[in-house]
Amino acid sequence: xxxxxxxxxxxxxxxxxxxxxxxxxxxxxxxxxxxxxxxxxxxxxxxxxxxxxxxxxxxxxxxxxxxxxxxxxxxxxxxxxxxxxxxxxxxxxxxxxxxxxxxxxxxxxxxxxxxxxxxxxxxxxxxxxxxxxxxxxxxxxxxxxxxxxxxxxxxxxxxxxxxxxxxxxxxxxxxxxxxxxxxxxxxxxxxxxxxxxxxxxxxxxxxxxxxxxxxxxxxxxxxxxxxxxxxxxxxxxxxxxx
Numbered sequence: 001x002x003x004x005x006x007x008x009x010x011x012x013x014x015x016x017x018x019x020x021x022x023x024x025x026x027x028x029x030x031x032x033x034x035x036x037x038x039x040x041x042x043x044x045x046x047x048x049x050x051x052x053x054x055x056x057x058x059x060x061x062x063x064x065x066x067x068x069x070x071x072x073x074x075x076x077x078x079x080x081x082x083x084x085x086x087x088x089x090x091x092x093x094x095x096x097x098x099x100x101x102x103x104x105x106x107x108x109x110x111x112x113x114x115x116x117x118x119x120x121x122x123x124x125x126x127x128x129x130x131x132x133x134x135x136x137x138x139x140x141x142x143x144x145x146x147x148x149x150x151x152x153x154x155x156x157x158x159x160x161x162x163x164x165x166x167x168x169x170x171x172x173x174x175x176x177x178x179x180x181x182x183x184x185x186x187x188x189x190x191x192x193x194x195x196x197x198x199x200x201x202x203x204x205x206x207x208x209x210x211x212x213x214x215x216x217x218x219x220x221x222x223x224x225x226x227x228x229x230x231x232x233x234x235x236x237x238x239x240x241x242x
Contacts (some may be wrong), residue, residue, distance in 0.1 A: 003157075004039065004164055007149045011043040022100055023122040026112055026142075027076065029064030031162050033126040038165045040124055040150055050074045051115060053108045057079040058182065061161060064171055072169055077115075077183065081107050101181065103221045105141030113144075119153050122146040130155040130197050134190050134220070135227020143230060154198040190223075192216065207240030 015023065017057050023040040027033050027050040038053065040048045059079040069076045085107055089100065112123045125145030127137050129152050137143045150158055155176070162172050187193050196212055200220045203210030210217050 002164065003161055004042065007039050007161075008043040011039060011147065011149055012126075013076065015044060018122060018146070019120075020122045022120070022122075023124050024048075024112055024116050024121040025050050025122075025124045026108055026126065027052055027069060027074070028126070029068070029171070030126075030161065030174065030176065031167060032128055032158060033065075033164060034167045034171050035158055035162050036124055036126040036150060037068065037074055038167065039224040041072060041074060042165075046075065047121075048075060049119065049121065051078045051112060052076060052078040053081055053111055054078070055085050055104045055107060056221050061239040064174065067168055068171060079111055084164065086225035090154060097181065102138045105138040105178075106144075109141050109144040116146075123153065124149065128152060128155050129153050130194055130201065131186070132231060133201055133227075134192075134197070134223045135230045136186065136190050136223045139230050154201055155194040176197065191218065 011023070012111075023044055025033065025040055025048065027039045027154075028039055029176070034085045037048065039048050049183045050069055052062060052064075054062055060182075066076075068074070081104070085104060088103065115121065123144075123146045125142070125148030127142060127145075127148060129216070131137050132151055153161065159172060177184055178186065189196070196216055197220060200210040200212050200217055204221075205215075
């Protein structure tokens with residue numbers, strides 16, 4: 001059975017278990033969100049809504065998101081979050097670029113769940129394993145989802161899946177980016193190429209020496225440890241009987 005078929009079976013099971021009426025996907029113009037949206041469509045048909053949520057975003061991101069929506073005839077809506085973002089920042093104390101940038105995915109999460117509540121849909125995540133391992137996502141932002149079919153797939157595996165699903169080459173060839181600011185890319189932010197990162201992840205999981213330098217392996221292990229809290233549910237104090 002193809003990987004896409006296994007993923008679709010898993011998605012349908014999650015939807016049935018929760019009694020949801022469909023799936024909601026934030027469409028960013030990148031390869032991960034394109035793959036997630038197409039998997040959702042293959043799983044539940046027309047019971048999928050994609051949301052374009054620009055927030056001072058690059059125009060190319062929206063064009064690529066529309067290219068995917070048109071190619072696969074995905075139902076879509078658009079909500080410009082820039083006015084909300086600007087108004088919110090005016091009420092907050094000054095902060096650095098990263099602090100402000102992380103507000104964008106958290107606003108998108110709020111918008112996605114507004115629609116999800118309105119429609120009784122599940123919010124599908126688009127984050128891949130490579131990003132999750134490195135903690136390269138915003139806690140309670142793009143990490144706030146109901147199900148994440150790509151969460152155990154490395155970027156390399158997502159690329160293979162994209163080819164299987166017929167994702168446009170324009171989308172697959174784009175340098176991966178969270179689109180937080182002009183010129184920003186995932187690999188620059190994480191300080192490692194996906195090719196090297198995925199090789200290290202594969203080696204560590206198999207208990208073998210990764211085919212990479214000791215410094216790179218140590219760096220990845222350190223990032224995994226420091227970001228562990230982002231992959232866990234919040235710790236809860238357990239009240240024991242006295």
